[in-house]
Amino acid sequence: MDAWPGPGISQLPGRADPLRLYDTAGGEIRASEPGDVARMYVCGITPYDATHLGHAATYLAFDLVQRVWRDSGHRVHYVQNVTDVDDPLLERAAHTGENWMELAGREIALFREDMTALRVLPPDDYIGAVEAVEEITAAISSLLESGAAYHVGGDVYFSIDASGHFGYESGYDRARMLELFGQRGGDPAHAGKRDPLDSLLWRAQRDGEPFWETPLGPGRPGWHIECSVIALNRLGMGFDVQGGGSDLIFPHHEHSAAHAEALTGKTPFAQHYVHAGMIGLDGEKMSKSRGNLVFVSKLRGAGVDPMAIRLALLDGHYRADREWTGGRLPNAEGRLDRWRAAWRRPTGPAAGPVLAGVRARLADDLDTQGAIAVIDRWAEASLAQPGDDATAPALVAATADALLGIAP
Ligand code: 5CA
Ligand code: ZN
Numbered sequence: 001m002d003a004w005p006g007p008g009i010s011q012l013p014g015r016a017d018p019l020r021l022y023d024t025a026g027g028e029i030r031a032s033e034p035g036d037v038a039r040m041y042v043c044g045i046t047p048y049d050a051t052h053l054g055h056a057a058t059y060l061a062f063d064l065v066q067r068v069w070r071d072s073g074h075r076v077h078y079v080q081n082v083t084d085v086d087d088p089l090l091e092r093a094a095h096t097g098e099n100w101m102e103l104a105g106r107e108i109a110l111f112r113e114d115m116t117a118l119r120v121l122p123p124d125d126y127i128g129a130v131e132a133v134e135e136i137t138a139a140i141s142s143l144l145e146s147g148a149a150y151h152v153g154g155d156v157y158f159s160i161d162a163s164g165h166f167g168y169e170s171g172y173d174r175a176r177m178l179e180l181f182g183q184r185g186g187d188p189a190h191a192g193k194r195d196p197l198d199s200l201l202w203r204a205q206r207d208g209e210p211f212w213e214t215p216l217g218p219g220r221p222g223w224h225i226e227c228s229v230i231a232l233n234r235l236g237m238g239f240d241v242q243g244g245g246s247d248l249i250f251p252h253h254e255h256s257a258a259h260a261e262a263l264t265g266k267t268p269f270a271q272h273y274v275h276a277g278m279i280g281l282d283g284e285k286m287s288k289s290r291g292n293l294v295f296v297s298k299l300r301g302a303g304v305d306p307m308a309i310r311l312a313l314l315d316g317h318y319r320a321d322r323e324w325t326g327g328r329l330p331n332a333e334g335r336l337d338r339w340r341a342a343w344r345r346p347t348g349p350a351a352g353p354v355l356a357g358v359r360a361r362l363a364d365d366l367d368t369q370g371a372i373a374v375i376d377r378w379a380e381a382s383l384a385q386p387g388d389d390a391t392a393p394a395l396v397a398a399t400a401d402a403l404l405g406i407a408p
Contacts, residue, residue, distance in 0.1 A: 001126055010399075025273050038077070040062065062276075081230045119307075144156065181250070228260045346393070348382040358404070
């Protein structure tokens, strides 16, 4: 399906430092080492409600990954899915009486608008589960043939023993896995499974649910195999970054990796598993099921500058769970005003150290707060005592544009 239009990116002199990122599987910050083309997969939305600030924060983190890679001279192949058929979407549609495809279509359109307004670089391949049913069923057939998958009635399950590496991505112990599996869409107590942690690959047709006629029979794909196959078929094994929020560490990314590893006999699925922290409101994770949401589209509708939303979300480390509080937006608006006032001045203090400083901070596991502080110091100095460098305001504005995605 179509993604959204990409914002232009200012060209900067010189090159970024190599990007170092925290890898959940390794439990450490390590350099990403892409080839000419850096390859990234980021899990997309389940389109049953509008984009909230938690989603936005997660997509912004991976937007910065792409910006830093590009600044260090890589081309980027970026793939994102849309979980446009799955239980939460169907449940919401059943609840409101809306057709599930119409609901998904509307929310995807709104997501595109939000991403465009926030100047998030679009994926090269934006793929709905619905579009990928054929490639997913082919993969499931192959898992059945190799014995990595088995039938429970008409459904098909993945055996966690099949990849030989199950558990390395999250590093969680079995008790924690069981707990999270039950909370996050799994069915640990389902009768007939070989292991409670085995996950659904294919759900045979049920009354009132959408289905596809396939070689596996009528039914629809499970969740983890969707991301596994969409990523694998476009990026190949061993791609550079698999991304999403920390609520996807287990079971989603563990199973996606295990599926692909069982399919190909190769490991790892991704070089880095990168996870953004959860944005909370009033002490709880912002989530569609809890209903404690602040929507990007609502803020935009109220006339908030999307660049202030962006800056507010970047003013916190991407990996930290953090609260959205009332002060964040006014704070970001004030900062944006100061930056823009300094960019409008004919001269400013030298910008070279600002570019180097922002690059260094972002290369260090996306230290956006550090990067923002570098620009803050320059803007404050400029507003107090403009200096005499006539190229500086434009270069600092270009730095903020290219690396932080903030439009001048
Ligand atoms: N469609 C699946 C992924 S394949 C899914 O998780 N969709 S989602 O709409 O629920 O979430 C989209 C992305 O936003 C995921 O990466 C998820 O981890 C992230 N996310 C959800 N809630 C929050 C939150 N409160 N804070 C930060 N990120 C969040
Ligand atoms: Zn996913």
